[in-house]
Structure formats: C-alpha cells, structure tokens
Amino acid sequence: MRLYKSSKEKKISLSKLFSKWHLLKKDLTSPTKSTNSTNLASLPTTSTISSSKQKSFKLAKRISGSGSSTPLSPISDSINLLIASTDGETIMDQKYDANDKFRYIEGRRYHNVKRSRYYLPNDEKELELSHKIHKFTRGIWQSNFSSPIQEQLMKGGVRVLDVGCGSGSWIIDMAKQYPNCHFTAVDMSPLISRDSQPENVRFYEEDIIDGLSFPNETFHYVHMQNMTAAFSESEWHTAIRELERVLKRGGYIELMEYELTLHNDGPISKLLFSSFVTDLKSRGMASTIYQEMVQLLTANQRFSRITKLQVSAPFGKWAGKFGKEMAEVLFTSFRSFKTKISNILGLEPQEFDDMLETWSEEIDEYKPYWIAYRWWAQKV
Numbered sequence: 001m002r003l004y005k006s007s008k009e010k011k012i013s014l015s016k017l018f019s020k021w022h023l024l025k026k027d028l029t030s031p032t033k034s035t036n037s038t039n040l041a042s043l044p045t046t047s048t049i050s051s052s053k054q055k056s057f058k059l060a061k062r063i064s065g066s067g068s069s070t071p072l073s074p075i076s077d078s079i080n081l082l083i084a085s086t087d088g089e090t091i092m093d094q095k096y097d098a099n100d101k102f103r104y105i106e107g108r109r110y111h112n113v114k115r116s117r118y119y120l121p122n123d124e125k126e127l128e129l130s131h132k133i134h135k136f137t138r139g140i141w142q143s144n145f146s147s148p149i150q151e152q153l154m155k156g157g158v159r160v161l162d163v164g165c166g167s168g169s170w171i172i173d174m175a176k177q178y179p180n181c182h183f184t185a186v187d188m189s190p191l192i193s194r195d196s197q198p199e200n201v202r203f204y205e206e207d208i209i210d211g212l213s214f215p216n217e218t219f220h221y222v223h224m225q226n227m228t229a230a231f232s233e234s235e236w237h238t239a240i241r242e243l244e245r246v247l248k249r250g251g252y253i254e255l256m257e258y259e260l261t262l263h264n265d266g267p268i269s270k271l272l273f274s275s276f277v278t279d280l281k282s283r284g285m286a287s288t289i290y291q292e293m294v295q296l297l298t299a300n301q302r303f304s305r306i307t308k309l310q311v312s313a314p315f316g317k318w319a320g321k322f323g324k325e326m327a328e329v330l331f332t333s334f335r336s337f338k339t340k341i342s343n344i345l346g347l348e349p350q351e352f353d354d355m356l357e358t359w360s361e362e363i364d365e366y367k368p369y370w371i372a373y374r375w376w377a378q379k380v
Helices: 014-028 051-064 075-079 124-141 150-155 169-177 233-246 267-282 293-300 317-336 338-345 349-366
Strands: 102-105 108-111 159-163 182-187 201-205 219-225 247-258 303-314 369-379
Touching: 124 169, 124 303, 124 317, 124 369, 150 219, 159 169, 159 233, 169 182, 169 201, 219 233, 233 247, 233 293, 247 293, 267 338, 267 349, 293 303, 293 369, 303 317, 317 338, 317 349, 338 349
Parallel strands: 159 182, 159 219, 182 201, 219 247
Antiparallel strands: 102 108, 247 369, 303 369
C-alpha cells in the first residue's frame, strides 16, 4: 500500500501540519496534563521496529512534520464545525432552522438542542453503532450492571431509570431480562425505535441538565453511561444531583465511562484520540471525568458505599469478536469526524483516508486497549 503517490506528495504541507500538531500537543498538556500525551520526538527509530509499525511511525511523523513553527490560529477556531449560534445558519453547506427538531450536516442527522454541547450524530448509522457499543460494553463486563441490585430485580417491582439512553439498547436488554420490573429511559434526543419498545419500558425526551420531570425519590436504581462527550464538569455536578434527587433512599446509582486515552497505542492512535480529546476540551467537556467521579459522588454527601471498578477493554481483530466489532465502530466514528479531525491535523481528505487504512494495521500490531470504569453507590 502506498500512502502517497509521489515523493512530492510525501512533503505535502509539512510545516502547516507540524504547527497544528504542536498546538494540539500544547492544548493536551495544559493544564490538565495527560500522562499519555504524544511525544513524537521520543518515538523509536524505524530501524528497530517491524514493517507495519514503521508504516505507522512514518505516517505520524509526516503528519507532525519536520520542525516548522509557523503561527496559526487557535485549534478551536477550526474545529467548532457543528455548533450553530444563529437561526438559519449555514454549516458545511447544510441549512437548518432553530425550530427544527434535527439538523443535517454532511448527510448525517444531529440533535438541534441549542444549549447542549453534545454533537454526535442521531440517525440510523448511530443507532447501529450504539447497539454494537452496548454489546461490547456488556461483553467486557460480562454483565449490564455491577450494583448489588440483582436480588431486588429478580423479585420484581423495582423502578429503574436510565439517563442518556440513546438507542435504548441497555434499557431494553434489562427490561427483557427482568420483565416484572418497571423501566424508564430519558434522552434529549433518543434514537429508539418505538416498534421495539417492550411493555415494561417508557421513553421520555428530557434533558437531565434542565431537570427531570419525575418526583423526588421515584426510582430504586438509576443508571447513566457513556456521557463523557455530553457534559462539562459543572454539568456533571448537576446531573449527579438530579440523579440523587429522583433516587429513593436505599437505592443505587451506577455510572459507566471509558477512559479516552489508549494503552499500548501506536502513533496514529495517539493522533486520532488526541484530536478527539482536543475537540472535547474546546467545547468545555470534562474529558477526564473518570478521574474525578469518586469525588463527585462523595461531594453529594447523600451516597455511601461508593465503589469503583475497572476492566480492560481491548479492541481490534486480535481481541476476538467483540474487539473486532468495536474496532469497526471506531473506524466508522472517526470517518464521521473526517472533516473535523482533518481540520485539527491539517490533512487533505486522501491523507485522512490513508491514515485510517494504516491504522487498521497498526491496531493489530500494537494490540491497544482502553480502561472502562464503573462506579456505584447507595443513597442514605
């Protein structure tokens, strides 16, 4: 596979790419410095690594360039591509009205909740991805939950709330497993197909940051997961308070999030995930909230028995069926962010495609994995 067609193309935009990469590294290391931030200067020489690793290193170094320090505008200026501020604004040649329920950008459907920072798509493609992520998450944990609520669920009569339900995969799975319990799911823009809704599930369009419509102490068990790309740190405090409000005394709260940095990651993995984290930070998202979750729960002062669990989450063909499916999810997700990440890294469309193609080889060589976390606590 040739990454570029000619030696001239190998040198494309090196100073521009290097400058943007240095802005990206500066953003990632200030002031919430990540221990996994990329240092391409410290990467081993290609003479000491395998051919597939050499390909990754060469491509990453092409992207990082050769040392120019040409000043550029802040990264945030070029990556806020999905945020609208005025009615009828044209974004990426797509027009929408502030009163519309959805907006459409480059062929993908998004929510149109102006206040929300959440920017992932809301369409059939995302529905399919959400189902796969649920299967992957359930597979690595070997369960849908870790709270000590199993016995009560088996007896029946338990009222369960899932916030940020998305496709509804988790709540539908639970509703089928525990048919004698009552399940409620909320999302500001749910993906769920009402045709697949079990009788013991109810879905509501609500935003937890605006406050839920349920009375105090309604539920025995409240659940929320995969919301790192949805909340700022202050919004996390708001969400935890609201979950505590609707939770009965003696009931359980459970949260699940992935760490957004990889372990055993190669140079392309570093570029892709660093770009994603940079974009989250530019929107005010708390990308390292997993480091603060115990403190968030403790600060509420209404929770006891606060418990933190973690598990490795490998992905790629080397990691079996679920790992292969999760790799496909990531490839599809990054393709949907093509314009965004290309703007961050200063890549041409073909360069981005080359990078993803090489990344598939890199994953099988490096065998990367995430860390997934669960936290549960009991309300007193």
